[in-house]
Amino acid sequence: GAGVSQSPSNKVTEKGKDVELRCDPISGHTALYWYRQRLGQGLEFLIYFQGNSAPDKSGLPSDRFSAERTGESVSTLTIQRTQQEDSAVYLCASKLSFRTGTEAFFGQGTRLTVV
Amino acid sequence: GQQVMQIPQYQHVQEGEDFTTYCNSSTTLSNIQWYKQRPGGHPVFLIQLVKSGEVKKQKRLTFQFGEAKKNSSLHITATQTTDVGTYFCAGRDNYGQNFVFGPGTRLSVLP
Numbered sequence: 001g002a003g004v005s006q007s008p009s010n011k012v013t014e015k016g017k018d019v020e021l022r023c024d025p026i027s028g029h030t031a032l033y034w035y036r037q038r039l040g041q042g043l044e045f046l047i048y049f050q051g052n053s054a055p056d057k058s059g060l061p062s063d064r065f066s067a068e069r070t071g072e073s074v075s076t077l078t079i080q081r082t083q084q085e086d087s088a089v090y091l092c093a094s095k096l097s098f099r100t101g102t103e104a105f106f107g108q109g110t111r112l113t114v115v
Numbered sequence: 116g117q118q119v120m121q122i123p124q125y126q127h128v129q130e131g132e133d134f135t136t137y138c139n140s141s142t143t144l145s146n147i148q149w150y151k152q153r154p155g156g157h158p159v160f161l162i163q164l165v166k167s168g169e170v171k172k173q174k175r176l177t178f179q180f181g182e183a184k185k186n187s188s189l190h191i192t193a194t195q196t197t198d199v200g201t202y203f204c205a206g207r208d209n210y211g212q213n214f215v216f217g218p219g220t221r222l223s224v225l226p
Contacts, residue, residue, distance in 0.1 A: 042218035
């Protein structure tokens, strides 16, 4: 596609339910990042995928969070047993490669509200 | 691990005043990038700096990369209301693979 696509754009869920967020990166981009942005705050790194290498999961805040990526395409971020503090905008970004100094292209984000 | 810091966290200026945000990394960076996020939007790439001491200009915006490649600054001359948003720096160090963002500087411009 022309840009990074995220779905859904908005998600309201009840506390304790599981949610799955999707990111379609730009075709050919091998690097994919997930960030969390709470209201009025900065970008909190969650997880990073680069090609077929093992992902960098160092930013995941708890074991309720997990993410997968199939090859160099779609990625899904799953939050199990959601809590109110999980409410935030979840941003996905892709880059051509982590090795080259290329820019990151962001999706519009998924706004998650846990009630 | 690599940490990237930015100051100030917030800046309120009168339209026409200048604005500067500073970015500091705990490790030497291979390159640094700057992004702007408008209210309600997503971060959008502004520029990349690669060389030690590099200076780049985009109209009223001037970007600098420090000699030691551990710090950077963004200066806006004569701010306009369209400059409102949060400015993030981001970089990757020479050893890691992760792309780390600073916490951002939120700029408000009063007309």
